[in-house]
Amino acid sequence: MLDRNLIRNNPNLVMQGAEKKRVNAPVKEWIETDRDYRATLKELEAIRSELNDQSKAIGQLISQGKKKEVEQAKALTKELKSKINDIEEEARALEQKVIELELQIPNIPQESVPEGSSESDNQILKRWGEKPDPSRLYKCHWDVAASLSLFDQERASKISGSGFALYTGLGARLQRALSQFMIDYQTRTRGYQEVYPSFMVRRQCLVGTGSLPKFEGDFYQTKDDDLYLIPTSEVPLTNMYADEIIPSEKLTMKLAALTSCFRREAGAAGKDTRGLLRLHQFDKVELFKYTKPEKSDEELELLRVDAESVLELLGIHYRTMLLCGGEMGFSNIRQYDIEIWSPAMEKYLEISSCSNFGSFQARRANIRFRRDGASKPEFVHTLNGSGLALPRLYAVLLETYTKEDGTFVIPEPLQEYMGVDSISLSKECLV
RNA sequence: GGAGAGAUGGCUGAGUGGUCGAAAGCGCCCGCCUGCUAAGUGGGUAAGGAUUUUCAUCCUUCCCGGGUUCGAAUCCCGGUCUCUCCGCCA
Numbered sequence: 010m011l012d013r014n015l016i017r018n019n020p021n022l023v024m025q026g027a028e029k030k031r032v033n034a035p036v037k038e039w040i041e042t043d044r045d046y047r048a049t050l051k052e053l054e055a056i057r058s059e060l061n062d063q064s065k066a067i068g069q070l071i072s073q074g075k076k077k078e079v080e081q082a083k084a085l086t087k088e089l090k091s092k093i094n095d096i097e098e099e100a101r102a103l104e105q106k107v108i109e110l111e112l113q114i115p116n117i118p119q120e121s122v123p124e125g126s127s128e129s130d131n132q133i134l135k136r137w138g139e140k141p142d143p144s145r146l147y148k149c150h151w152d153v154a155a156s157l158s159l160f161d162q163e164r165a166s167k168i169s170g171s172g173f174a175l176y177t178g179l180g181a182r183l184q185r186a187l188s189q190f191m192i193d194y195q196t197r198t199r200g201y202q203e204v205y206p207s208f209m210v211r212r213q214c215l216v217g218t219g220s221l222p223k224f225e226g227d228f229y230q231t232k233d234d235d236l237y238l239i240p241t242s243e244v245p246l247t248n249m250y251a252d253e254i255i256p257s258e259k260l261t262m263k264l265a266a267l268t269s270c271f272r273r274e275a276g277a278a279g280k281d282t283r284g285l286l287r288l289h290q291f292d293k294v295e296l297f298k299y300t301k302p303e304k305s306d307e308e309l310e311l312l313r314v315d316a317e318s319v320l321e322l323l324g325i326h327y328r329t330m331l332l333c334g335g336e337m338g339f340s341n342i343r344q345y346d347i348e349i350w351s352p353a354m355e356k357y358l359e360i361s362s363c364s365n366f367g368s369f370q371a372r373r374a375n376i377r378f379r380r381d382g383a384s385k386p387e388f389v390h391t392l393n394g395s396g397l398a399l400p401r402l403y404a405v406l407l408e409t410y411t412k413e414d415g416t417f418v419i420p421e422p423l424q425e426y427m428g429v430d431s432i433s434l435s436k437e438c439l440v
Numbered sequence: 441g442g443a444g445a446g447a448u449g450g451c452u453g454a455g456u457g458g459u460c461g462a463a464a465g466c467g468c469c470c471g472c473c474u475g476c477u478a479a480g481u482g483g484g485u486a487a488g489g490a491u492u493u494u495c496a497u498c499c500u501u502c503c504c505g506g507g508u509u510c511g512a513a514u515c516c517c518g519g520u521c522u523c524u525c526c527g528c529c530a
Contacts, residue, residue, distance in 0.1 A: 050490060054499040061499090064511040068458040071510095079510085086510045254450065379450080382468030383485080386450095 125333030363394030
């Protein structure tokens with residue numbers, strides 16, 4: 010959420026920000042409700058103050074043994090109390106309304122974020138590598154996988170229904186190799202500290218990241234315990250330091266986690282869901298940073314490069330987009346999407362999203378730091394990005410590195426994890 | 441799963457109905473002193489919120505939510521979490 014004083018003092022800025030994101034934000038309504046709320050609060054506090062004075066006075070009268078006066082004073086408090094109850098109820102309702110409205114006001118995009126409402130308004134920030142030989146015909150990853158027995162879609166759906174993967178044999182090893190490689194790379198050479206969180210979290214954590222109540226129904230939930238399966242490790246990583254004051258010398262804090270992610274993807278069936286393109290469960294290395302406010306812009310660029318460099322090591326052609334206002338998420342101030350080229354489907358696939366959230370999430374989850382012993386706590390800035398999501402990368406690797414004779418040549422960085430340098434028809438087949 | 445103990449400020453930890461937003465220590469900040477990154481010494485130091493009294497006034501907060509009371513860190517009820525013991529288990 011935004012700083013309330015910012016909304017009060019700069020409503021136009023907030024409204025323009027929402028417009029840029031193509032969000033209909035109830036800024037005016039918020040301002041009115043906030044005004045009412047504060048007026049009520051003022052009234053409430055005045056009466057409470059009166060009651061507090063009365064109570065103190067009664068205490069003194071008792072110690073002086075003035076019984077008669079005590080009874081009189083007590084009688085006076087009755088009226089005050091009932092008044093307090095009434096106004097309290099009013100104030101609580103107004104406050105709830107303020108919060109409800111507040112949750113509908115998005116974070117403000119940075120000035121350099123381009124205007125626009127659709128994909129075509131995104132700016133290409135960077136291209137790396139080339140599309141592989143366009144004259145050749147590339148097999149789609151599900152065909153490659155079928156011929157090499159890398160995963161088994163029919164049995165996957167027998168077990169779990171649609172939208173799940175069942176990797177087998179070297180296909181399973183390849184998925185493991187890829188995740189090991191990526192988490193090793195980020196933690197050993199890019200300076201991230203590894204975190205392995207639980208995959209199930211309390212409801213409060215999803216509220217902290219802004220996923221709930223807005224996206225109710227997008228997540229898997231346990232029946233008896235009110236726990237949710239994480240849609241991304243951003244959730245536990247953001248909440249790790251909820252309600253804490255992080256020592257200033259620990260910032261910038263860089264965390265990386267390899268976890269599974271679980272998404273219901275309700276309503277997404279049909280389009281772009283073949284093979285590994287959209288799964289209810291997938292693995293992902295998440296990169297996460299807590300920074301001081303003045304550092305977050307710079308750290309976002311670094312984080313983006315950390316994600317991109319994985320693709321460079323694997324030799325996959327990609328482009329990085331600076332998203333326009335209308336395509337951005339609700340909570341961020343700047344967002345890059347990294348897209349990799351699928352030579353078989355002949356299109357770019359989104360594989361990472363790197364965002365700077367400013368203090369928006371930190372305010373909501375109450376994550377702060379202190380510049381030094383004497384100063385007040387301030388909200389940190391949070392950033393995150395995938396580094397990277399596995400299945401689509403897996404898919405593009407299969408398409409890109411399968412030769413015309415059907416042999417899949419394993420990219421060099423994965424070879425030590427695989428123990429083999431290629432997978433061909435004869436090598437290993439699941440019965 | 442059963443039994444017991446506990447949850448207090450950045451940290452440790454006192455506090456069982458009013459003068460407690462809360463002792464003491466640590467840490468931190470500002471002085472003083474000391475001839476040398478130490479010791480001593482004086483003072484300050486919770487967070488959030490409201491108020492055009494803003495080096496001020498007031499409100500809320502001692503895990504969370506209810507309750508008793510004129511008044512709750514303190515008493516009662518419910519919940520969450522932590523620890524110890526037992527049981528179970530990879």
